[in-house]
Amino acid sequence: MTTLTEADALDGLRDALGLLKDREQVAQRLLDSSAKHSFDPDKELDWEAPFEEGKWFWPPELVSLYDTPLWKRMSEEQRILLSQHEAAALASLGIWFEIILMQLLVRHIYDKAATSAHVRYALTEIEDECRHSKMFARLISHGGTPWYPVSRTHQHLGRLFKTISTTPGSFTATLLGEEILDWMQRLTFPDERVQPLIRGVTRIHVVEEARHVRYAREELRRQMVTAPKWSQEFTRITSGEFARVFSVAFVNPDVYTNVGLDKREALAQVRASGHRREVMQNGSRRLTDFLDDIGVLRGVGRRLWKSSGLLA
Secondary structure (H helix, E strand, C coil), rough: CCCEEEEEEEHHCCCCCCCCCCHHHHHHHHHHHHHHCCCHHHHCCCCCCCCCCEEECCCCHHHHCCCCHHHHHCHHHHHHHHHHEEEEEEHHHHHHHHHHHHHHHHHCCCCCCCHHHHHHHHHHHHHHHHHHHHHHHHHHHHHCCCCCCCCCCHHHHHHHHHHHHCCCHHHHHHHHHHHHHHHHEEEEEEECCHHHHHHHHHHHHHHHHHHHHHHHHHHHHHHHCCCCHHHHHHHHHHHHHHHHHHHHHHHCCHHHHHCCCCCCHHHHHHHHHHHHHHHCCCCHHHHHHHHHCCCCEEEEEEHHHHHCCCCC
16 A cells, blocks of 8 residues: 655645645644543543433434424424434444444554554544443433444444455545534534533534544545555445445434334335435535545446435
């Protein structure tokens, strides 16, 4: 794998977004930021405070059934309960995804110099993701909702993806998992309608994930310039397929059963919901614009992204 240096960038290696940045300088800046702005959720958050009556666990506009006929028939109490179960399902999905991400990061740095800032930041990010996964698990337990694992099919697909993914494919998947949730969480943590604990969890995640997104974006740009043609094309196809898996896994159908709704009816209304489609595409737009700029959304891969519903 080619390692791009500042000298290479000055010699004119660039993509559609401009000259590529030096890998070590980017990593050092992220290490400096991590030293100043990292959090211990066990100490930062008040886990003893009870949930507040009448407050949401996720902004209602981001709940999957919002503005559907079924939503209009639900009581406010049932809507809030659904928001709690969907928050727990998203936390469960986040843990599944972060465990995949940690394995991909370890594989990425396996044969790179351990003394480099690039590797040290990857290890720092793995530390962050460990804390996030524990934070999400504690949040689920604290709320008394079930753990919502992804389907067995998606578990197997995740295992396959971890095995066959190329480096640019890994960073594309990283951004897919991080940026949509990040968009939702940026709407959640300042929302005073939402439970304080949920707002605290999302605030920590947003601050620390911003560094992860920067690291992945810069590395993906480099990989799409320097990787072999076959690897670039493989990345386009696998990222499109992962987008299809992720868009389905984003809603765990068991949440509907657990709040007293008919699962089939709820899923049908979510699929038919123009509001839900708009939410998912808005959450994906910053990412899909970036992927389009650097050449990921082409050919078969673009068609797969469109079929996922994440790309208009």
